[in-house]
Amino acid sequence: KNEVEQSPQNLTAQEGEFITINCSYSVGISALHWLQQHPGGGIVSLFMLSSGKKKHGRLIATINIQEKHSSLHITASHPRDSAVYICAAYNNNDMRFGAGTRLTVKP
Amino acid sequence: NAGVMQNPRHLVRRRGQEARLRCSPMKGHSHVYWYRQLPEEGLKFMVYLQKENIIDESGMPKERFSAEFPKEGPSILRIQQVVRGDSAAYFCASSPGQAAVYEQYFGPGTRLTVT
Numbered sequence: 122k123n124e125v126e127q128s129p130q131n132l133t134a135q136e137g138e139f140i141t142i143n144c145s146y147s148v149g150i151s152a153l154h155w156l157q158q159h160p161g162g163g164i165v166s167l168f169m170l171s172s173g174k175k176k177h178g179r180l181i182a183t184i185n186i187q188e189k190h191s192s193l194h195i196t197a198s199h200p201r202d203s204a205v206y207i208c209a210a211y212n213n214n215d216m217r218f219g220a221g222t223r224l225t226v227k228p
Numbered sequence: 229n230a231g232v233m234q235n236p237r238h239l240v241r242r243r244g245q246e247a248r249l250r251c252s253p254m255k256g257h258s259h260v261y262w263y264r265q266l267p268e269e270g271l272k273f274m275v276y277l278q279k280e281n282i283i284d285e286s287g288m289p290k291e292r293f294s295a296e297f298p299k300e301g302p303s304i305l306r307i308q309q310v311v312r313g314d315s316a317a318y319f320c321a322s323s324p325g326q327a328a329v330y331e332q333y334f335g336p337g338t339r340l341t342v343t
Contacts, residue, residue: 151328156271162317164271164334207271211328214284216261216273 124148125210127219134226140195142222144208147189151212155182155193158205158221167193167206198226230255232322233302234335241310241342249305249338253322260303261327262295265317265337274318276327277303310342 125146134140144153155167168175168182170191175182179198184191195202205221233252241247253260262274273287277297288295292310297303307314317339321332 154327154332156334162339163336164319164321166331166333169331209271213326213328214276215286216327218271218273220270 123217123220125208125217125219127206127208127222129222130220131223132225134198134224136199136226136228138198138226140198140202140224140226142193142206142208142224144191144193144219145189146191146208146210146217148210148215148217149212150189150210153184153191154209154211155191156207156209158207160204164207195224198224200226200228202226232320232333232335234318234320234338236338237336239338239340241340243311243342244309247307247310247314247340247342249307249318249320249340250302251305251320251322251335252302253320254333257322257324257333259323259325259327259330260297261321261323261332262303262305263319263321265319267316271319274305307340310340312342315340315342 128143152171154169157165179196181194203225205223207221208219210217258279260277263271275288275295276284292308294306317337319337321334323330323332
């Protein structure tokens with residue numbers, strides 16, 4: 122069993138829909154990162170969080186340390202949000218990545 | 229402030245040759261991480277370096293792979309005697325401190341193809 126599990130693996134949505142991507146981890150962490158990998162391969166860090174909730178534009182990330190679970194939400198999704206979203210659990214130098222969720226937003 | 233630079237962006241090597249991948253971190257960043265992404269697979273941590281020091285290389289294959297981050301110049305990931313299984317995208321990321329505390333900034337990656 123992977124130490125960082127993401128669901129769903131693939132997600133197709135219509136433009137405007139509210140999107141939720143989940144990440145569960147079984148290891149102790151000091152921080153969790155959400156990354157976005159574009160179709161061209163480039164990787165962008167979206168959020169780094171260790172507790173609570175962060176918001177940036179249409180993106181919201183939450184984490185529940187007790188339940189070892191984090192969610193990434195996208196409001197009013199747009200085709201340009203189509204990408205692979207990756208969560209990464211960090212405990213000091215130890216990093217574990219989820220397999221990624223491939224999101225496709227159709228116009 | 230330029231972002232993280234990686235070169236080359238694409239590298240083709242024949243089996244048995246050496247591959248050298250370079251990563252220039254963002255200005256002011258002294259922490260560099262290397263990751264590998266095999267085709268159709270997720271990211272995997274390889275090595276974490278600070279200037280002149282390897283902090284954690286637990287993700288590096290034991291043979292043929294080495295990394296350095298000298299006092300001057302870019303970080304280098306070196307793969308000796310490449311094999312087809314080394315074909316992958318190699319990403320580096322930099323941060324001003326430890327990844328558990330600071331956001332990482334990723335380079336565009338080097339796509340290595342071994343023929």
